[in-house]
Amino acid sequence: MTDRRSTDRRTPVTLRTVLAATLGAALAATALPSTASAQAWPARSVTIVVPFAAGGGTDAIARVLADRLAAKLGQSVVVENRAGAASAIGTAHVARAAPDGYTILMTTNSAQVILPLIQPPGSLNYATSDFAMIGLTGILPNLLIAAPSVPAKSVQELIAHAKANPGKLSFASSGNGTITHLIGELFKARAGIDVVHVPYKTGVQAAPDLMEGRIQYMFDNIIWSLPVVRQGKLKGLAITTRERSKLAPDIPTVAESGVPGFEGITWLGLAAPAKAPDAVVQRLSKELATVLAEPDVIAKLAATGAEPPSNPGPDGMKSMLAGDIARWKAILSDGKIKLK
Secondary structure, three states: OOOHHHOOOOOOOOHHHHHHHHHHHHHHHHHHHHHHHHHHOOOOOEEEEEOOOOOOHHHHHHHHHHHHHHHHHOOOEEEEEOOOHHHHHHHHHHHOOOOOOOEEEEEEHHHHHHHHHHOOOOOOOOOHHHEEEEEEEEEEOEEEEEOOOOOOOOHHHHHHHHHHOOOOOEEEEOOOOOHHHHHHHHHHHHHOOOOEEEEOOOHHHHHHHHHHOOOOEEEEEHHHHHHHHHOOOOEEEEEOOOOOOOOOOOOOEOHHHOOOOOOOOEEEEEEEEOOOOHHHHHHHHHHHHHHHOOHHHHHHHHHHOOEOOOOOOHHHHHHHHHHHHHHHHHHHHOOOOOOO
């Protein structure tokens, strides 16, 4: 008779080994879908949410990029406009979206810098930390434009006109808490003038009132404003970048027009929900950088007035974000800008 004890080397089954095996299987099952989904991405169309109305500068750039990204990704890329609350509605929508890379955001410094700085804590349905930065898509100068009826051909003449009529002039913006609102408030404070802010959903929507003289001036992106100036329907008084725009070298900067150190740009970039797979974010960043380097895309963006970012990747976007937060926090903390 054979002694089974000498040949049976099976490990005794204990509660500990059962639990270990079960836990290992569960962890493997959890990890596999994530890895597989990242490898298979994209398996369907990708949506770029633009938190502004159609027809504006952010929307125009998103549509240029969507077409080219679709070719790179092998899937359609759809632009969806979710406007409202100075971009907070569309931004919050993406923050709460499934972090699978199929819903991403065309964001700006209005959403990522200005609103978090000026809104009461907890009042926004998102935070900057809710996003993984994919990369910058462009730097936009803003143009100081005035109604044809305003008796001013320069920044200094506009300031003099405002000082001669305290409380009677109004300036438009693309919404409370947007970058164009803050640029307008910064100009008001630096120029020492008493003017009234009138918010619109987009700068384009303010254009008819500006042309008719119901609003006297505004700052808005060069995409739509410069063509209207060239048509003679509005006055282009100054540009908000440190140097003159290559697209409008005849228009002086605000800084050289008597408001030293004045600067107010709009930057745009793509972002995904914070928990999106790293592989997906890296793929999007890689394809975005490739698209931005294509000559026809450079030409299309240049035609809108957008300047290509020197570092379009995630690190460049994070650096731009951190610098902008520090700058606007310092500006807002000096007490000269009063938001109502």
